Amino acid sequence: MIVDGEHTFSAPRETVWTLLQDPEVLVKAMPGAKRLVATGDGAYEGVIRIGVGPVTAAEWSLQVLLSDRVPPESYTMQVDSKGALGFTRGNAKVELLDETGATRMRYRADLQVGGKVAGVGQRLLDQVAKMMTKQGLEALSREMEHRLARGAAGEPGAAGA
């Protein structure tokens, strides 16, 4: 399954880059993510709760590995998720393009879904993936604006700190 698209953040590219590496930000951006901690350079581990159509929501373990990192331009994200109802694994290529005062993110993920969730949720998988991506990016934008606002007010934990 291919999930691809673009999203524009109203923040400079360096800020977006930094936030995208921050598990505390990512956990908010992933719908259903319950926990995400950094376990090494560009490596994260966590738990996510997802349901797809007739597949009731369940907890999935989540491993994320960022590689080929070219700050602040691009990176590759490898995702590995497992649960009682199946697995999801795949690679996403993320590019950040500088646009005056804003950043355009281009992403293309090739995801493989297996097990029960693939067997019974197939008709809905595309929709669910697109919906989760949209929700995630919107959440990311909000978080970014929030942090930028806090950063502007000189609060601790500001972006880029």
Place this chain on the structure above:
Amino acid sequence: MSRRYVGEWVPRNEDSRLLTGHAVFVDDVRLEGMLHVAFVRSDHAHAVLRGVDASAARARPGVVAVYTAEDLGDYWRPGPLLVPPPPIEGVVFNLATQVPLAKDRLRHVGEPVAMIVAESRYIAEDALADVVVDAEPLEPVTDLERALDPDAPVIHPQLGTNLAAHVVQRHGDYEAARARADVVISRRFHYDRGASAAIENRAVAARWDGQAGELTIWDTTQAPIPIRNGLAGMLGLMQSQVRVVAPFVGGGFGPKIMMFYPEEVLVPWAAIRLGRPVKWTEDRQENFFATTQERSQVHDAEIALSRDGRILGVRDSFLHDTGAYDPYGLTVPINSQCTLLGPYDVPAYDAEFRAVFTNRTTVTPVRGAGRQHGVFVMERLLDFAARELGMDAAEIRRVNYLVQDDFPHDHKILFQDFQPLVYDSGNYRPALEKALELIGWEGFPEEKRRAREEGRRLGVGVVSYVEGTGIGPYEGARVTIEPSGRVRVATGLGTQGQGHYTAFAQIVAEALDVDVARVAVVTGDTREFNWGTGTFASRGAVVAGSACHAAAQAVRAKVLGVAARVLGVPESEVELRDGRAAVRGQPERSLPYGELALMANPLRGGVTPGTEPGLEATAYFGPDRGSTASGVHAVVVEVDPETAMARFVRYVVVHDCGKLINPVLVEGQVQGGVAHGIGNAFFEKLHYDESGQLQNASFADYLLPTALDVPEVIMAHRETPAPMNPLGLKGVGEAGCIPTGAAFAQAVEDALSDLGVEIREIPLSPNRLFELLREAPVPLNASTAP
């Protein structure tokens, strides 16, 4: 006039139990202290299994045991080869049978990895999530041609190849036939996978009685005796210590044959090990992944004909998807190869197939068992040839039928039962003429024209088939007249709704001249009868029915003997009527069978040396070869080219299964078979993606035809008696579904004849038909046909 039952409309005597909820199914077995099972299954189509961590599951309250391959010790071993390959010269067969729990490799989605035994199914299911399966995915093998590439990943490394089998069978000289042919048609055909979709999924329950040293297994198997024998061997028990009961089963259709499925092998083992009854019932989800399926095949086929439409020869080379394992040998592809010849005189046949391992669920026979593939290829070739030659679809079949003088007809290749493919008998042309009459062939062009004026597109199809049925090795039966005068019949095969209880009762009632309601049949319990094979290949009525007949005849002889002695007349003076033995011409000098049964089992006095007590006999029947059933299907469909939806308007089956035991049962089999065939033709398809993931594993996405989609079949019977058994019987269990795809394809093409759509694949679907319409040589809006 004595009682006539064979051939009569006797109502099914099992139905009162089935319809009032008194029939026992495996899931109805509830025993004190019973434990319940759930299986951790592979999510991957192909992977290295690095490890299984079950510690969290073991710690969960209510979980009694968790077993992985490692925990099985010596009990872990690959399953048996169920059907060895026939002794065909040059046959290549590479064996890889399923394992109870995956050890080093995962080979298809749904393959069992660990077994959880718990106090309830709920707990067992919850514990599934506790088990961590460490798997390293490998490139899956899903494409049949790709599987044979030298650089394709190998599913069974010990074999070094994904080739499961290679078989070549030939008779006549095809090259010479081709050289002198006026017309040669060659095409590629695809036939894809479907599920058997029995209403009852698989289930196994087992109880170990340590005091009696007896293991009882309730199993939805079609073959309880081979299962008992096999499990006894695996568990180190005597066969007599193991009782397998296949109670009422909600549909078999092939996948419930003696598979020695992992679940079937593990549940009894766990019951012994834990000393408590254990039960597992498959859910519909599991069924889609773990129960064996129908098969994909890709055929490259060619037919050579003379200008008058006579077949000179056929060449067919195909790939057969056997799935992850091949325990059932070559039965399915051999059936395809043999059944392709149909009712036709084919002087030269050059046939080859390769069976291929793929990372999909294992393929074993499902109703039709590969026969429909052969029929589809042959019937389509004839359709294309008829078009090329400007012949009528019925006429090209008519001129190629084997005729009465041709029987027995030897095709000079080997069939699935290791015997030469010899048709014992047949009479094809009258069946065709009857089908044409019933479908309204003659008047159809006019019907089509009128419909078209109303904006409706109708099409007609007519196809023929033969079905090798009733193969050996043997079945047996025991018939007993009890002192009550009631008659008990026991046979070893399992029953999945066919009506065995009625058919066998009819045969015995007629032989003994008793009321059929006084004959009680029991099947599928190894304690009742423990010699036999099982229910498959449309053989139950033919082989077990013949055994019932033989046993009843033997009991009849005993009745005559005892009656003659008691009545003081020679046996020739005794006649049997309505459950009594009487002196001929003196009905007042008679005794009921019950009294004779008592006299045959005296408490005092001697049983005459050389005789046996009681009125009981056991007999066996083993035909040298199967008997060849045949028939014609004709169909009218309506196709809406805008939605690509097709509707079955009329469906005709003229079937010849030899002597009919009971038209009610035969018609039920045919109607059900047609429903199966219609599903296979237009609704049901298992969609696998290229990574081996099944994408429609629920009845929301896998479409079964409903009562609205399946017309009431218009039927006619022909009876060409089989010479191979005393009652002249042939099988009928699979006939309804075998030629359905071919008939449907021909009719859809006819409905779209002005667009030039050619159908070379089954299953179709509205989706796929829509694509074919878009690719049609004549676009829909450009067609100027009226």
